[in-house]
Amino acid sequence: MKAKLKLTLFSAVAAGLVSMPSFAQSPAEKVYVPHGKHDEFYAFLSGGYNGQVGVYGLPSGRLLRVIPVFSVFPMNGYGYSEETKAMLMTSHGFIPWGDTHHPELSQTNGVPDGRWLFINENNTPRVARIDLRTFETTEIIEIPFSAGNHASSFITPDSKYVTAATRFSIPIPQKDVPIAEYKKYFKGTLTFIRADKPGKMDIAFQILVPGYDYDLAHCGKGPSYGWCFFTSYNTEQAHTLLEINASMKDKDYIAAVNWKRAEQCIAEGKYKEVKTKYAHNYRPETDRIARTEWKTSVKWIIPKECPGVVYYLPTPKSPHGVDVSPDGKYIIGGGKLATVIPIHSFDKMINAIKNKQFAGEIDGIPVLKYEAVNHCELPNPCLGPLHTEFDGKGHAYTSCFISSDVVIYDYKKCKVVSRVPTYYSVGHLMIPGGDSAKPWGKYLLPMNKITKDVFLPTGAELPHAGQLYDISKSSVTGGKPEFLLDVAELGEPHYAQAIPAKILAPKSIKIFELDKNKNPYVTRSEEEAKVVRKGNVVHVYMTAIRSHFTPDNIEGVKVGDTVYFHVTNIEQDWDIPHGFAVFGAKNSNLLIMPGETLTLKWKPEKPGVYPFYCTDFCSALHQEMQGYVRVSPKDANVPIKYGTGEEMHVVK
């Protein structure tokens, strides 16, 4: 009996061992998400010059949604509908395009919490908030006294501030000066935007700094909480042929900003209030109508007048990325032309400040001695190191543009562990939570600048490529990351963020509650649908439901009128949007979600009868979801008349 039991046990163990290798999944199995299952992570990739954010599922690499942020989006009417136009207002007027760079998830205690995604616009400096319940841009603030808002939008661990800075120094305040007098007039600003209150984004303060190019940033956490770090290049202050003239110096600087100290200076009145004008655009969740609030001043902190607010950390060769380890103790600079990766120590920096180990001072900003702050220089890392992410297991992953690879190293011991190739010329890279205090170190996504032969050719213009690596085992065993998948990306992803789906998916809304729709032009039922003339303006209060509009016949509109179609989708079912397009409209269509009201402005120019229709295949009788507007000559005497199906209502 006992022997039999032993035999059974032995065979069971043996069978288990034999079958074990079959549990190891192939790369294809690791990225395959079968029907009925969802991706493990949401990834948010900036779209660069498309002004959008792409939402992808990981590990499948499937594109789930495009969120328009700084660019108009005719697909759903963002930037065209009356409800969203104001989102793109700036002090320069309405701007239909932007350049999105660095998405950053909101954090609580240094960990992404899935409330919001922030992203910066580089060209006309702005920072946006995306609400992750709706995946919509709900707030945009313009940054005054700035140009090339690149070192943005990096967040503090409590989401109190997001950063902004001048990659392009400019005359501050702007004025007409010879470009050659750069050194005399050009300045930079490091901006802190209050970010933790929706609808209340505000420029908390700007620090006026020497006219270098402030490139990237990351904020401290844990022991380094209260500090943010900004890289700079062009400390040579060149204004032409920067590729040569801004690459002269052996070292540029990382600006370490003590924002707690800045807050102190503000509280003590050590600041200068400066008049200016900039837009703050907000789309509240009540009426969902974007509006612009004009702000008129900012607080400037001059480092000389607020000692201790900024220190310069010399860092080799035009550093690009600056990344803080999850424990908040190390600051890694990506000296893009350097032969080493410099790793600074926060503790050493604090000591150097305490012991006044200064190498000099620039405009009231002490320059710390390199040796006094540097923890180590990672030797022979790769060529063209740019950005660094962390896996939470003691490893740093730095992207290397020139050598097209990612170098993986122990940043405390300053020792290279391994390398993985990228295809080709990697820019940013992303590990879910990889710039936070608690990375989910399962995947690595390097995002590349050159694609060439990775995908099927699509003419001269190709999609950007990213490579997904499984790094879950690589750190523990010292093994290499496993290549999983090439991801075709939209636009040019600069940075990305990812968060476990289990944090975000439950927050996602399904519909907008019709009862809570506070749009003044809402039409809650077909009985309430109407057409109202006010002088030359005609308001159409229209409903959309499967499969008709009410009203679907409209008469009495005249050439010279401005017609507003206020279309309310009165569906309350998940994933039943309706579209609205009218013949000859010079703006876009509307894509209206259940319970939502959107407005399309239309100015008919010639008499005739113009069809409108639902652009979203909503139902079996979607093709029947159409209607007509009759447009009469300017002097015609046609009364307003409207209806669907039965008798027409006539407005006398």
Place this chain on the structure above:
Amino acid sequence: MSWISRGLIALASIIMIGIYFKPLWEITLYAPQYREGLKMIIWVNKITGGTPHDLRNINLLNHYVGMKKIDPNSIPELKILPVIFGFMIFLGFLTAVTGNTKLLYAWAVLITIIGIASLVDFWWWEYDYGHNLNPHAPIKIPGMAYQPPMFGCKNLLNFRACAFPSTGTYLLAVSGTLGVISAVIEFFRRRKTQ
């Protein structure tokens, strides 16, 4: 009346109160894009949906085949039934308190009639709902009716409709059974003593 019978009819009345708090019947419609099901929940005094919008969405889908809109306000049963059951609860307690056997028999007979009548009425309502179609409906399929089942499941075009009694009906069944048992006990006790 014996204390047992009085206890049973009192218990039957107490249990019957439960139907004001629990639904009587649930009809669920499944389709490929409604894996979670659209649910219609019938109570003694109202009709609700599985989610706040299910009823609206069922009505919306049904208009394609010309089914009438379910408007709880236009269903008289939802106003009458609460009164009827209220009366039965009152009568039950009165019987228990007075120990009047005639009242008990009346209760047992009434609940049987009410039970059967309710089911017949429900069937008729379902028949009318599924057969009385708008002649101008966009989707017309000759010979097709959309009467939902009362027990079990049935395919209706792209939907699979499943209907089952819910807690309230079971409470009612238990209540009625207890009342009838009480009456039967009294009936046999009487015969014995006579």
